[in-house]
Amino acid sequence: MKIGISMRIVTAQDYFETRDAISHDWIDLANRLNASIVLIPNKLEEISELISNLDLMVLSGGEDISDRFTGIADFPTSAINEKEFRDIQEIKIIDICIEKKIPILGVCRGMQVINLYFGGKLRKIDEAKHVAVNHKIDYVKSAAIDTSDLPKTVNSFHKLGISPVDLGQDLFPFAHSGDGLIEALKHKDLGVWGVMWHPERYFEGTFSGEDLFHKIVVQSRRT
Secondary structure, eight states, rough: EEEEOOOOEEEEETSSEEEEEEOOHHHHHHHHHHHEEEOOOOOOOOOOHHHTTEEEEEEOOOOOOOOOOOOOOOOOOOOOOOTHHHHHHHHHHHHHHHHHHHOOOETTTHHHHHHTTTOOEEEOOOOOHHHEEEEEEOOTOOOOOOOTTTTTTEEEOOOOOOOOOGGGGGGGEHHHHHOEEEEEEEESSSSEEESSOOTTTOOOOOOOOHHHHHHHHHHHHHH
């Protein structure tokens, strides 16, 4: 399996340059999957060849999405803040993957980007229920994925959420949290998926993501 992963934008202490970064948790997961990975830089303009032969593209978690990212057509292209390069790059990544029929998995922030891409919205949520905690989720029985061995308790690290009325066009939920927020979604026609938990993290005994990754790759090959 060959997996592409988008990266955070960070500033290292005592250094002046802005950097792309990836958590070692993703590398550990790739090792468990016996997968190779391709890291996608946020300022690299020519990324189509990097993405072309992937089995799966992951939009990873990380820093908050720019306040200016309210939709693709309206996203400004001038006076870009350095951290907004990631928002712009991930829009481009989704465009390329849809064109080339490469499955996408959005993780936490990545699922939020997917929802915005398809015209959805985000809202502030109760951080006490969703930041650095574990919580239970419920799956939708008619989901287009076998959820029988997916986790019933997940980790949670997000300050913004998606309610059913916030969903983007042609997206449907296949998991919810107890407070009604959407924890997992899929595009009805495309191989585009999202989960709000971090399958790459091992947090107080919660799920690691091998089963989820295999299911999405196999299911998307049928799409």
